[in-house]
Amino acid sequence: MLENNKKSDKLWYLFLVVAAALPFIPGVIGNSFFGHVATMVLLYAAMAQSWNIISGYCGQTSFGHSVFFGIGAYGAAMAVVTYDSLPWFGAPVGMLMAAIVSVLISYPCFKLKGHYFAIATFAIVEIFNRLFMIWDRVGGALGLDYPILPDGWKNFSWSDTKNGYYLGALAIFVLVFGVVRWIERHRLGYYLLAVREGQETAESLGVNSTFVKLSAMALSAGLAGLCGAFFAQYNYRVDPPMVMSLDMSMKFVLITILGGLGTFWGPFLGALVLIPLQEYSRAYLAHLGPGVDLILFGLIIIIVMIKQPLGIMGVIRSFTKKSGTEKEVDA
DSSP states (O other): OOOOOHHHHHHHHHHHHHHHHGGGSTTTSTTSHHHHHHHHHHHHHHHHHHHHIIIIISOOOOSOHHHHHHHHHHHHHHHHHTSOOOHHHHHHHHHHHHHHHHHHHHHHHTTSOTHHHHHHHHHHHHHHHHHHHHOGGGTGGGOEEOOOOOSBTTTTBOSSOSHHHHHHHHHHHHHHHHHHHHHHHSHHHHHHHHHHHOHHHHHHTTOOHHHHHHHHHHHHHHHHHHHHHHHHHHHTEEOHHHHSSHHHHHHHHHHHHHHOTTOSSHHHHHHHHHHHHHHHHHHHSGGGOTTHHHHHHHHHHHHHHHHOTTHHHHHHHHHHHHHHHHHHHHO
16 A cells, blocks of 8 residues: 555654754764664665565565665775775766666566566575676775775765764665655556556556566666665775675565565664664674674564564554554544
């Protein structure tokens, strides 16, 4: 169901006002650990939402989005490291290359259906990971390390504060979520849902399912590439295991499924739970050994899926439905 009611709009604008105000409150973002976590929540929410376009709204389960994320990351990194330019030039190139590669890959893969398509995307991640590991032009297995850059918006680099990174992540978040909000209210959104609910039925009604799926994939991949460009800039380096791995692909999937697949707020809610859990468990539970955050990840996913397969959004909807029913009974 398309979520385009007035209550959702008010919540969206309220969130934007609060999120935009945080960097201007002394000590909230700055150079704090909370600033890092808040930045990662916005970034991973945007990443998950980009995946949600093709997998949640269009119903094509992809496990290969780390490829497009990685292409965007290498686009920004190569602009700085290889060509001694600015990430502002590399990021759009990375987005465009991610979109083009996604179409070239997806066209034959879309001939596969169901779990066969999903398995093919698994293989694509491994292929690109190995390719970039031996490709000297992009640094091979060693990757690309950034030089020390002057602070400021020109280089999109800061050493003593996270305010700039936070605002950059917020801008990407607004862009990606804004695109999805537009899709929900545009004819494309209805086409995507039609293909998801039944491709043959949609085609019988005149929907070009191949064009719709390729359009959704190109848009999804381009936005994932933009997130990758930010990720490389934030971490000051990039290498294949860091960005083009099944682990990164699964983060796209898990965050969205936990929050609510095919919903507007689901990716944000999933990131709001999993990313702080990941970051704080690494910081404060590291003495228990590596992988504690992944164990907690798994437990939360299992519990939520058993209790509510529609994720956190399903829990919220069932709660609001109960409240509405109780009010009717009381009346």
